[in-house]
Amino acid sequence: MKCIGLIALLTVACVQADVQDDFKYLTSIFAGVYDNLNQYESDIRRGLPPQDRHLHLITSVAAEDVPVLQGGTSFYLEQYLNGNQSDLIRQRIYSFGIDTENRINLKLYSLVDQAKFAHAPSNSPLFKKLTMKDIVYASGCDVYWTRVSDDFFRSNMFNTCVVPIGGAEVLIIDKSTLSSTYLTADETWIFIKNGSVLKVYPSPYNMTKQSSYELPAIHTHPSQVDSTQLSGFDEIFNSLVQGQLVRYYLKTSDCAVSGGQGAGALPQLGGFIDTFEYFNDPAFGPTPYFGFSAFIPERNATGGLVILLKEGLVYKTGDVKLRLTTLSVDYQTVINKQNLVCKIGSKTSNGSAMFFSGGRTIKQLTTFSSFVSALQSGAHVRFVVNYGLCNLGVKAIGGGRIEDFEVSADGSMVKSSQFKIITNYQGEGYVEDIVIGSFYSNSSAIFIASDVMVDTNDDVYVEEIDCEINGLRPGGGVYLFHVV
Structure with missing residues (x-):
């Protein structure tokens, strides 16, 4: 605990302060969209039969103001399958609080009229008008969360969550985990009558928070330069999907150049990735990549107007491919075409392709x-x-x-x-x-x-x-x- 070394008289107050800090952090990271796509695809690659595979599960969590649940910090949770929002399998209100025993306590509520709230936005006025007649409390199914480390929480339940399923009484035990980047949902269903485990879907479900939900961890300060060099594919890609401004610089003398005229005398090249497209599907190739392009008017040696088309592909392997095509102004004649293959570099490793974030908020x-x-x-x-x-x-x-x-x-x-x-x-x-x-x-x-x-x-x-x-x-x- 943070109060190690203090006298015993202050210990209780110090523990309470710690739980308050834990509560604030947990509720600050809970909202988001979580997806077990990697787990789902791994089951397919491993050749598991359909009945043994995890389903493609998406969990969406939005912060909501629910005045009727006084004292709680509330969220609206939806779960649906295969990326299809119409295939909802769960809608709940999750209300977090600190109970009288100084524990982070999660109470679960279902909605009487679920269709009315399907895909409700964050801070929806619908939740502000709720009464206790509109929701059903899951009695005996409270979940208790414990902070195990700085960015890791684990949940537990008492053996009191008994619900009717298919005409039988079933005990539900929840052992989930949460961090700022993932949510693991692990539920066990046990028949009360004979103690056997009801196996409907494999568990646990390991869901990663979608990177596009996260705001970038790049901060500015007046004394800092207005750019940050990015290391590796993931850091470049995450900066793009988080809305950051990304520029590139190619040291073409260190790239492999083929085709066209003047292959040994290319200038160094730089630019701004204004628009991009990312692909992570075998239909587009075996390796995830993103592409960008630009077309620039130029004058040739005789003063004639031409168009330089730059088309770049950045691969998760670290390869950067750039095709330079010089075209006539009507785009009908290819005057010159060259292909470059470069490597992503960083502050600590040499590379012929460097990428920089704008370092903006x-x-x-x-x-x-x-x-x-x-x-x-x-x-x-x-x-x-x-x-x-x-x-x-x-x-x-x-x-x-x-x-x-x-x-x-x-x-x-x-x-x-x-x-x-x-x-x-x-x-x-x-x-x-x-x-x-x-x-x-x-x-x-x-x-x-x-x-x-x-x-x-x-x-x-x-x-x-x-x-x-x-x-x-x-x-x-x-x-x-x-x-x-």
Whole structure:
């Protein structure tokens, strides 16, 4: 305990202060979206039969003000399967407090009208109007949480949580764990009649807090430079999905260069990753990666106008591949093409590709009004979309800056678009990659994504992506950030 060495008279007060600190920390890290995707995929890779596999479980936790539960710090929890928010398997109100025996005590409540609260946003007025007639207390099922270390809590229950399941009495024992980055759900169901264990699903469920929910642990100080070098793929990727500004610098003389003219005389290259797309699906290749691009007008040796197309891929293995294509202004003629293969470096290791975070403070915009206000005040606003939580259900994440935008006359919708030129990966030539995003006050977000041939204006594909804004609704796949 923190009061080691104090006289016994002060010990009780000191223990209480410790529990208060533990309580504050636990309730500060509990909200978020947790996903056991790694565990689910591991079961498949191991060849386990379907009946022995963990289901793909997502747990969404949002902080709520529930006045009827006086003295408690409350959260609304939903669990659903396979990334499908319509497949809800659990809706609960979790209310944390400190009991008379100085323990962190969690009380569980179910909702009488569950459909009314499905996908309710954080700080929803629905919960402020609740009465005790609207909720059912799970008597005997209180959970007690103990802080084992700085960032690790473990729960336990007494053998008093008995519920009817399938006409039989079943004892439920909960042994979960929680940290700032994961939640492990471990429930055992035992038939009271004969003491046998009811095995419905394998346990435990090891769920990682989605990285896009976490705000970056990068802080600024007036005496610090306005950039931080990033080490390794995960640190670069996490900075992007957390809304940070990321720049790169390639020491091309240390990269492997192939193709084109002037392969041995490339200048050093740098740039800003404005928009990005991340893929973690075998359909896109065996190794997770994210891509970025830019197209830049330049003058050739005779003064003629040309277009330099830069397309980069950054792999989890640490490889960085950059393709440089010089095109005619109508994008019809390839004048020169070179390929670079570089390696991610850090402060302590040599590398030909270096990445830097802007070192800014990032604020997640969790209400539509704060989103609109940030835009109207001229703020730098970025968005990130986890497509796995949208109707596509693919393991991909994209993001970028909201630059030019429109706010509807009634203030209920914001529309913005992105445009870039990229290689046509579904055929020959080059395409205009266009994403038009519409964000609505009811928490929905709709993206119309399309690739259009630069020479014919024919659509290569057009796709609608329907999603929800996280913060307005727990589990939503769209994140909005204010870069301060």
